[in-house]
Each structure stands twice: as structure tokens, then as C-alpha cells.
Amino acid sequence: MRVLASIDEAIAAVGQEMGVSQWTVVDQDRVDTFAETTGDDQWIHVDVERATRESDFGAPIAHGFLTLSMIPALSRENYRVENAKMGINYGLNKVRFLAPVVVGKRVRLRSVLVDAVKVDDATVDLTFRQTIEIDAGQKPAAVADVIARMVF
DSSP: OEEEOSHHHHHHTTTOEEEEOOOEEOOHHHHHHHHHHHSOOOHHHHOHHHHHHHSTTSSOBOOHHHHHHTHHHHHTTTEEEOSOSEEEEEEEEEEEEOSOOBTTOEEEEEEEEEEEEEEETTEEEEEEEEEEEETTOSSOSEEEEEEEEEEO
8 A cells, every 4th residue: 555645745656556456346235236326227237137148248237337436445455645634536537437347246446646736835636547457357347537636
């Protein structure tokens, strides 16, 4: 796990990998809960029998946005920012869903700090390239450039 304790440390770390999380199973319960929460109950996600029978994947797949929503929790294993008074989600520059996550597969997060822009003497925008990898997958499930605004 990488620790960033100041704006200067963050700027110096641009281009470096922050860490790789442990593998996490994406199970049907997680998918069903996400579907219920978001109202996205398309059969490809929640109807196990139909997805097994009719989909090209042979099983249900996780929502792309579920995969994306796992980034904050998984990133806690990769890095932390110390000494900041506050950190907020400032947005996303780019998101791509490159491969489906079949229910029952394991995913992990690889985090790289790709930019650090000083806003003022106490504030920095950190852009992390967050790559959700699928165990034994040829492509990542998702790649997102996530911006965190940190106030020291």
C-alpha cells in the first residue's frame, strides 16, 4: 500500500503504481442487491436460469456500474492519503467497460497515479487510473480515470 502524505509527495508519485488489491468474488447476492438498489433488473444480471440458458456468457454478468462502484472499497487496499483535512470524489475523466464480469468470477483493482494538479497551496486534484482486472481474464473489466480532490 502506498501512502501519500502531502501535495509534494503526490506530485512526485505521478506515473507510479499505488498498489493492487486482493481478489474479490462478485457473487449473485451482490449483483441482486445492486439491481434492487438501482432499479436495473435486466435479466442478464438477475435471472440466473435464463442467463445460463440464453446469454453468450453462460451465466449472469455483473452490471458495469456495479464493477465501477467497487473502486472506492478496493482502492483502500492500494493507497491512502494522510494529513488531508478532506477528500472528495471530484469526478471521472474517462470510463471504459472492456469485458463483462461473469457472476462468480474474482476481480481486483490496480491503481496508478496518472496526474496530480495543484489547485492552490492546500488543494490537489489526484487522478488515478483504476483498472478492474478479472482473474484469468484477457481484458480488464473496466478502466476509469478517477479524480480525487484532496484538501490539506
